[in-house]
Amino acid sequence: MLNIGYLKRTLLVALWWMSGSGLCYAADPNKGAQVYATHCASCHGLSGISVMMGAPSFAKNEGLMSPDSALLISIRGGKAAMPAYRGVLNDQDILDVIAYLRTMN
């Protein structure tokens, strides 16, 4: 007999695998917004107006002059008072959040 539940589960696992394995490269600013609210808003402010001395305000386009590849390195490795997100966020998460930062101004 055909087991629909099993098929659905297999399909979900396949989709999950594809989304995590780099087959989907496009950065998603909507996912980035969730990452931002959880990990970044405590310093950079939920609306992009900084709430910490020295942290750029993305709503004023501060801190966004560098290309995505350079921002990725800053966020991965940390910079000055900003902690490193290596091991906390994967590169896809970081690229999603960078895409979101670029929508905040």
Ligand code: HEC
């Ligand atoms: C503990 C506070 C804090 C948190 C949390 C934080 N940041 Fe920062 N961030 C800073 C500070 C301070 C700077 C300025 C660093 C410097 O002096 O250049 C900064 C700089 C930046 C820059 C500019 C980097 C550059 O190369 O000029 C980006 C982009 C950025 N943060 C993104 C993020 C993102 C995305 C998150 C969440 C994943 C995050 N930050 C979380 C404090 C924070």
